[in-house]
Amino acid sequence: MKFPFTQQPDPLGATERARSWRWLVPVLLVLLFLAVLIWLPWQARQMEATERQEQLIADTLWVEQTLRFELARSEEALAGLGTDLVTRPPSPQVLQARFQQMFNNGHELVRIVWYGPDGDVLASHGLEPPAALPAPTRLAASVAVPSRRGRYGEAYGATPATSGLIDYYLPLYANGGSSKTLAGSLVATYSLQVLLDETVPWWFAQDNALTLLDRDERPVARRAAGGPGRGVYTHRRELDLPGALVVLSTDSVKGAPKLLPNLLVGSVIVLALGLVLSLASLWRHISRTLAAERALRQQMAFRTAMENSLITGLRARDLEGRVTYVNRAFCEIVGLPLEELVGKKPPMPYWAPEVMLEYEERFRGVLAGTITPQFETVFQRPDGTRVPVLVYEAPLVDADGRQTGWMSSVQDITDRKRAEELNRQQQEKLETSARLATMGEMSSMLAHELNQPLAAISSYTAGALNVLERTNQAGEPVNAGMLRHALEQARQQAQRAGQIIRSIHEFVKKREPRREPVTIRSVVDGVRALVELQARQAGVTLRVELPSLLPQVEADRVMLEQVLLNLTRNAIEAMHDTAPDQRLLRIAAFQEDGKVAVSVIDRGHGIAPEVAAGLFSPFYSTKAEGMGMGLSICRTAIEFHGGTLTHAPNPEGGTIFTFALPAQAASRALG
Numbered sequence: 136m137k138f139p140f141t142q143q144p145d146p147l148g149a150t151e152r153a154r155s156w157r158w159l160v161p162v163l164l165v166l167l168f169l170a171v172l173i174w175l176p177w178q179a180r181q182m183e184a185t186e187r188q189e190q191l192i193a194d195t196l197w198v199e200q201t202l203r204f205e206l207a208r209s210e211e212a213l214a215g216l217g218t219d220l221v222t223r224p225p226s227p228q229v230l231q232a233r234f235q236q237m238f239n240n241g242h243e244l245v246r247i248v249w250y251g252p253d254g255d256v257l258a259s260h261g262l263e264p265p266a267a268l269p270a271p272t273r274l275a276a277s278v279a280v281p282s283r284r285g286r287y288g289e290a291y292g293a294t295p296a297t298s299g300l301i302d303y304y305l306p307l308y309a310n311g312g313s314s315k316t317l318a319g320s321l322v323a324t325y326s327l328q329v330l331l332d333e334t335v336p337w338w339f340a341q342d343n344a345l346t347l348l349d350r351d352e353r354p355v356a357r358r359a360a361g362g363p364g365r366g367v368y369t370h371r372r373e374l375d376l377p378g379a380l381v382v383l384s385t386d387s388v389k390g391a392p393k394l395l396p397n398l399l400v401g402s403v404i405v406l407a408l409g410l411v412l413s414l415a416s417l418w419r420h421i422s423r424t425l426a427a428e429r430a431l432r433q434q435m436a437f438r439t440a441m442e443n444s445l446i447t448g449l450r451a452r453d454l455e456g457r458v459t460y461v462n463r464a465f466c467e468i469v470g471l472p473l474e475e476l477v478g479k480k481p482p483m484p485y486w487a488p489e490v491m492l493e494y495e496e497r498f499r500g501v502l503a504g505t506i507t508p509q510f511e512t513v514f515q516r517p518d519g520t521r522v523p524v525l526v527y528e529a530p531l532v533d534a535d536g537r538q539t540g541w542m543s544s545v546q547d548i549t550d551r552k553r554a555e556e557l558n559r560q561q562q563e564k565l566e567t568s569a570r571l572a573t574m575g576e577m578s579s580m581l582a583h584e585l586n587q588p589l590a591a592i593s594s595y596t597a598g599a600l601n602v603l604e605r606t607n608q609a610g611e612p613v614n615a616g617m618l619r620h621a622l623e624q625a626r627q628q629a630q631r632a633g634q635i636i637r638s639i640h641e642f643v644k645k646r647e648p649r650r651e652p653v654t655i656r657s658v659v660d661g662v663r664a665l666v667e668l669q670a671r672q673a674g675v676t677l678r679v680e681l682p683s684l685l686p687q688v689e690a691d692r693v694m695l696e697q698v699l700l701n702l703t704r705n706a707i708e709a710m711h712d713t714a715p716d717q718r719l720l721r722i723a724a725f726q727e728d729g730k731v732a733v734s735v736i737d738r739g740h741g742i743a744p745e746v747a748a749g750l751f752s753p754f755y756s757t758k759a760e761g762m763g764m765g766l767s768i769c770r771t772a773i774e775f776h777g778g779t780l781t782h783a784p785n786p787e788g789g790t791i792f793t794f795a796l797p798a799q800a801a802s803r804a805l806g
């Protein structure tokens with residue numbers, strides 16, 4: 136019979152694939168999230184850098200415009216003054232006043248010199264006019280005169296310690312500039328340092344280091360109120376001065392923006408890291424759980440396979456006796472499918488009606504928390520067949536050590552029972568054969584024994600006939616007394632013969648063992664005639680010593696008689712070589728520790744140690760014609776009755792064989 140027990144585990148492929156997909160999506164999302172998180176601050180930094188750079192460019196442009204505007208204002212004022220000087224030259228005081236006003240308007244102006252057409256100094260203000268125009272100014276003049284426009288010379292006079300100057304050369308012409316002849320010139324000298332200091336607002340100077348560079352990239356003026364520039368955000372812008380190349384270079388004191396410019400980004404990163412860590416630990420935890428689950432599944436599969444391959448039935452019950460689990464073997468033993476067993480409470484469908492009371496009794500024990508650890512019983516299959524089983528029960532304990540029910544293992548012992556039965560029958564046959572053999576051995580003695588009553592019958596009946604004959608011939612009346620006596624004797628002898636034949640028949644007939652209360656006296660009496668017969672034959676004196684009060688035993692009478700007969704026969708045979716006056720056979724019975732013991736005591740040759748070793752083995756014999764089955768059968772028979780068969784040396788020489796049987800409790804005092 137086959138029953139569905141466990142579902143086949145899923146083919147791994149589909150589930151595994153689904154699982155890896157389930158993992159892939161969150162992992163990809165987290166990776167994406169992390170990438171965005173890392174990219175965001177970097178991008179913010181980039182944007183900030185760009186913004187700062189743009190701001191710097193705008194500011195630099197604005198400063199350049201301011202510088203240019205300052206110089207342009209000065210140029211305009213010079214042009215106005217130049218026109219006035221050519222058309223209606225003011226008085227020296229007025230001129231000085233105008234010079235002074237120009238100086239006041241722009242502090243970068245450090246010197247104004249008015250040259251005549253021949254190059255002589257007509258008036259000047261500020262620093263002392265130079266002995267000769269510096270080379271850059273001369274160069275500017277050479278271009279300015281033909282073009283009739285004011286022009287700057289390159290910056291000059293800068294040393295590493297001092298800043299540079301720059302000259303503006305303005306040629307003057309009469310008649311409002313229409314005359315072709317040079318009427319003189321105005322040369323204004325500006326300090327580039329003052330220009331930077333005065334024109335650039337303080338807040339800009341605070342944030343940026345400013346440098347003015349000449350054509351050869353030499354610094355001609357510097358301003359770095361907020362410290363040196365970092366070289367990160369820089370910009371260069373040429374001042375749009377006709378004739379001269381001056382570059383305004385700005386360098387922000389600010390460094391590159393930090394990667395984690397603010398707390399927000401920092402905390403986002405920390406949180407992301409935390410997320411990754413917790414995800415990793417979750418991952419580890421889940422993979423461990425999955426691994427454990429896989430191992431558990433394998434274990435389960437292994438166990439299920441093991442349970443299904445068992446031929447021992449397993450059954451678990453909870454504390455209320457409800458069946459919680461059965462294995463395949465159990466289902467097969469009771470012939471019922473799993474579904475009809477699991478969840479069931481007693482009475483169970485496999486209880487056989489004839490042992491119902493026993494089950495109920497045992498089940499009450501289970502509910503009370505006491506169990507029989509091992510017992511034999513019978514289960515019934517649905518078709519009515521009975522299955523003898525051996526059940527082992529043990530408490531079922533959970534992981535916390537609490538008892539949750541009972542676990543039973545059930546063995547189908549049909550085969551064992553059959554073997555036992557066969558064995559028993561064999562044993563019986565053997566015993567019968569042994570009895571027949573005993574009888575065979577005793578046949579000549581029996582013939583002799585039977586001969587006696589038969590001869591007596593014959594002579595008594597002959598006597599009776601004689602009496603009848605004599606009375607017939609003599610015509611005397613029948614002597615009824617004599618006749619009755621002869622016939623009575625004949626009847627008694629016939630009864631004795633019949634008794635012998637019956638006891639032989641009883642002894643040898645094949646029969647089932649039958650236990651009943653038996654007294655030792657009746658057993659001894661049963662074989663007494665035969666024992667006496669053997670003893671007489673061998674010249675042995677028999678002495679029977681039975682106490683008057685001896686409990687009964689629950690036994691098969693014939694078996695016990697056979698045992699006694701075997702032991703006495705062995706005892707008589709052992710005394711074959713004993714001196715005739717020493718040949719004493721005693722049968723003694725006594726009570727000891729709730730047992731009734733019977734000893735067969737001889738004065739024979741005793742038992743040598745090497746003989747003792749094989750004494751009870753079947754077919755062991757030291758006799759030429761011995762079968763060697765006697766003691767083996769005796770022991771089996773005594774053990775069948777729950778008793779023991781032992782031997783010991785007789786202190787007076789010879790051997791004592793003793794068998795002891797449990798005394799029947801109710802009959803302790805019986806004789």
Ligand code: ADP
Binds near residue numbers: 764
């Ligand atoms: P058998 O009598 O056919 O030999 P048994 O099984 O009755 O077979 O006895 C086995 C052997 O045990 C005997 O051969 C004998 O050697 C020994 N034995 C049995 N009883 C006695 C006894 N009372 N005294 C000495 N030896 C004995």
